[in-house]
Amino acid sequence: MDIGFVLQQIINGFSLGSMYALIAIGYTLVYGVLRLINFAHGDIMMVGAFLTFILLGIFTGWKFQHINMPLFFTAAGIAIILTSIVGILTYVIAYKPLLDKGAPKISLLITAIGISFFLESLFNVIANQYLGGTYQAFYFPKWFSKIIHIGDITIPILTIIVPILTILLLLLVLFILYKTKVGIAIRALAFDISTVKLMGANSNFIIAFVFALGSALAAIGGIAYAMAYPSIDPYMGMLVGLKAFAAAVVGGIGSVTGAVIGGFILGFVEVAIPGFFPELGGWKDAFAFILLIFVLLFKPTGIMGIDFERQRF
């Protein structure tokens, strides 16, 4: 086993882990504020990838030729904004009425699963009716499929861009949480919703903002995932969503930094298992979740474990 091979696996792990991390942040933010595991979050990631695909289709007259950087980033940008709106809508339509009526947390969880199925089915109908099939190839500028050769190692350029982007976005989220007024409000909301309301803060706006932020990050994760594995389908968010959830739990749900660390760890396990033990390649999903159980056995609150009575994010 040479050093180049190991290095390559590490880079791959980082890249896959960053996509999980981007989605895991959304899980963690929503959980921190509402104590809700938003199981529809994985599908939000699918919505981001699909909307980018649809917008690119509209821009290129469904030919998907000559996709250059400005075109791609315009499509991705609009898709990210639209995905945030979808995120806000799920909150306003599905969760808020339940919260207002004081429904138990378990009802919210079931609603989240319902939203998840709804989004999957909706995009399945769209894909089959208007796009010509469940599975679609994802197109993006050729530059992103560039491969850098350093000695024996081949590094797809995407595997460098995505982790850097993830770190930058993490810093941005931390900045928002700790240095802005909305951030302070989010952290206050995580402590006690009723008190924040009594203080005159608009809790609905803040929660909607949390959903928008989480959904935007999920959309970015989804687009990155679709570029790495250029085939999208309405069910792509299911397993990725579950793994991102596992990443959030491993990292310590409620902690943004933890979510990113959890994402990286999960990415490494998934790459390392088939990389170093190729025979076990087909079991990589199983190992990802075994890791989850293992971590929870020793550290029930996750790596950046948060005691919710004292600390937030």
Place this chain on the structure above:
Amino acid sequence: MRKLVALSISAILASTLMAKEIKVGVLQPLTGPIAAFGQKTLDGIKLVHEKYNTLPNGDKIKLVVVDNQFDKIQTVNGYKRLVSNENVVAVEGPLASSMALAVKRFANDTKTPTVTQIATNPRVTKGTKYISRTCFTDDFQGTVAAKYALKHNLDNAVVVFDMKQDYSVGLAKAFMKAYKKGGGKILKTLFINTGDKDFNAQVAQIKKLNPKFIYTPIYAPEEGLFLRQLRAAGVKAPVMGGDGIADPALLKKLAGKAANGVMYTDHFDAAKAPTPLSAKFIKDFKAKYGRAPSAFAATGADAYLVIFNAIKQCDTPATSNDLSKFKSCVNNAIRHTKNLEAVTGYLTIDPNTGNPINKPAVIEKIVDGKTQFVELVKP
């Protein structure tokens, strides 16, 4: 109470006066991951149903279409609904082997004649009198692939299969058995899971083993990305799959240029019509849908024709009490289908096994983004 009596009397009157409607259930994946296969199948069924829907006594056949979403629970529920609520005489489908195996018990319990048009796993028809099929089995399909490889001196191979699918596991086994018997060497079997997108681990293994031949009895969505990653890694060995990857459009979409050269065994090629009815079917299909029928459309039409032919031979029941007798007659007639002119050839079903006798396979290859006929293999 009086209302109820009046209603039931009028219902009985209505049913005796009008030409009766005989229901045939169609259980196919119209949404979900392999929706494209189900849709194509339904196109074929609808086309032959338009032409062959009236029995000699004037009774009409009505199709009751249910979507099983390529999901076992939906399949079983859909099947039960067709049999208990819709009172269908026979069911066409379900498409995939896993789904056909899921309804096996219910077909037996309710004694409902079920004809699957493309579930190729040998276990589907084993030990039941009520499931028949109109396609070849994986034992044959695997043998065809193995013989083709050995004929071209591709005498060592890697097999990549999907361990979540009965179809894939069965076909991989059949291939390996025939391949080893013919003197080929299996270097390694690798497995994947339905829905996987990253095959780099498997590809790295294949690259190291450097096999002469790669057999991939998986489904098209996985095959597309697998091919892309395989060719990107510089592996040049020929790749062959079963009818599960027989979706050239999707392969091309997902794999791009990497789809070139991939081969698969299939049931039918629209360029080679085996019967007059088949030629007519291809012509009508092109006129109606603006494209040539795929093997899915052809096999879908086949299974319908078998059911239609069987119903024609039985007396329509006067009351619903006779339904079970009618069903058993239909089932018997399906099992004794002999030399029936259909779309993929002349069909004869073995009454004991429920499998067709002497059903040939075609080998197809994707060349420059187009499907090309390679050869016809007879058992």
